[in-house]
Amino acid sequence: MNKTQFYISILAFILSGFSVLGQTRKQLETERIKLQNEIKQVNSLLFNEQKKEKNALEDLNNLNQKIEVRNKLIYTINLEAKALSKEINGNEKEIKALNKKLSELKEDYADMIFKSYKSKSQQSKTMFLLSSQNFYQAYKRLEYMKQYTAFRKKQGEEISIQTSIVQKLNDSLLIQKKSKDRLLSAEKNEKSKIETDKKRKEFLIAAIKKKENSYKRDLRKKIAQEKDVAAKIDKIIRDAIAKANKKVKVKPKSTKKNEFILTPEAKALATKFELNKGKLPWPVKEGLVTRRFGVQAHPTIKGITVNSTGLHINTKKGVFAESVFNGKVLAIQLTSEGRKNVLVQHGNYITAYNNLESILVKKDDNVVTGQKIGKIFTDKVSGKTKLIFVLFKNTKRLNPSSWILKR
Template sequence: MKFFKAVLFLICVLGLSSAFAQSSAELKRRREKLNDELDQLNREYQETASNKKVSLKQLNILKAQINLREEKIVNINSEVRNLDNQISQSNNTVRSLQSQLDQLKKEYAGMVLFAYRNQSAYNKLMFIFAAKDFNQAYRRLKYLQQFGTYRERQAGYIQGTQRDLHVKINELDRDKKEKNNLLANQEKEKDELGKAKNTQVKVISDISKQQGAIKQQQRDVRKRIAQTNRAITNAIAREIEIARREAEEKARAEARAAAARAKAENREPAAPSKTAITKSSTNSQVLNATPEAARLSNDFLGNRGRLPWPVANGQLLHGFGTYTDADGIRSESSGYEIRTAANAPVRAVFEGEVRAIQDVAGAYTVILRHGEYFTSYSNLRSVSVSVGQKVSTKQTLGTAATDPSTGDPTVSFTLSKSRDFQNPKSWLADN
């Protein structure tokens, strides 16, 4: 019974270890990806730093570096917590295995002593012949045979437990070393983060000396963003109005057809359907008026938190909501401003239909409809889809353009439910 309890305990331990290992592997992959992105940003920053004229591009790279380093520190903290759990679990396992090993050795020593006292063939025969009847003699004979087999099996258990104990001790040592390495890496990242923030302060100070040119760059950026947001808002409003007119016309046509059938059958026409679209219907009802649109809305909502990013690789420059420019001006963002590679493919975050393609400030904006949800992709150099086209998840819509104001290849992304902009953070998966 003790042996089976031990086996059950080990199965539970291995299951927990597997869960930790999977999570640790994901965190490690994320840390390596952050390292690659930081290396790329470092190379780009060195290129811009060689130019004596400080630009917003330098500042944007520094912001991206700071964001990535902060994310990496958080990632390392999660790895350390995982390792702490694994170390604690391994310590418990080592103690349990040591206790089992001591008990197995104690039991085995008792069996060896018993075998030694009864090692002669004479004693064994006397043990059998002393039985009261034939059945008891037979059981005693089988007992002696099974006792030898059990002793061999017990020796095997001892060897197996010793091997498991050795493996767990090695794993424990490895986890402790890995934890120490991570903590050292974390301290290094904190130092680099401090240096990056100091450099950022210096760059902002240098930028302030070029106030005229920099302020013009900032005004150009804000103007482009404002123009893009107006274009997106107007396009969505038009889509809702078109959907409303189509739904109302469909409802009226169905009502006329129903009235004609009732007249032909000499009966009173049925009352209008409660789901029929009228002027008082909400935008959500209008956009979900068809079964296809309702299905797409539900599928889109069902993938909340798992949608892919609009670019395969990118760093967030501005998130959703209020942010402050280098010159101290507070601005509002309706979505994500993402820094990516030049000419990077921009892709759909979910299946849907292309409803608008607009030229805004010399760059393209593509708007997709996903039932009652809309996504927009702005600052595209080129577009590879057309209005009315159905697209699939991760299908390329176009390529990222370089912002002439900052010299950065950027993509603006928004996500809205009807006319209400949503924070992409709660919809997109971790990049």
């Protein structure tokens, strides 16, 4: 391998190293941007609404969510800064090694130029050829002079290549150092903000303790209301399954209780729904999950357990819930508070869009992906606009987070 190929291979190795390191740092950068956007969403959807009354418990829940996201952001920034430091250290070592190689090249080239200068005159070249003992020797000497000239040219090119590599690394290093400075500044800023949030949190905790029994009563009342709504939806689905299965003349031997007997068309739709697991669109254009699926301890009040039937998604006032997949409106439920819940069937899968103020569909309507189902209710007291999105397979509730796109 000649020297030119050697330096080209060095450059290729360095660039491949950048891509490996850059991929890891790129993932961290993507995560950081995502968390920054999430904090903006938290501020927009949880803290900018107009409230008629203040609720310390709700404010604390919102603040805890913001602190949690901000902690993740600080951690991610720290990891990104460390990854960047590693790249910077690696680049500095490479620059040092390349500068050494460049210095050696220049010394060799200077020595060659000096020796060439001493015998550069055209007369000396002519005499060198004429002093040959025969034609073959003259030919060999001419070839030698051509090779020597080509070698000098190649040495100059190698120095140019090496200088370009060092310059690119220097430029990259400067950009990386500026990026690291910005990251450290961002980390400092986030730490300052989280300290302010923690002070606010302490104030809210003190306020809640004074009225803890009252908050517990209200929570238990809301949990009981949620259970009642969930039980009624469960009954609607069981009744719909029983009604649909009665119409089937020939029932498969494997038919189970509380499971739809699917027509070929319904089975095909269910299969398509399953194939889109993890790729279904969100039921709102913009939203923030404020309560996850499943049984969980209340984030603030000890001794209270919440069983979340689906995802609680806060969004902006005036936003409409949208169907996540093609289907048919199975049922519409009216709650005791006057809100509406719409159930859409997709074969043996059902999506429920709960806590709607008004609806744009009716029972047995066919709907398509992205179609508006209804306007989401905005609480005039809390100022919050919240959709409760529930997913079933027959009567079994599933975690919607595993089915919709990751944000």
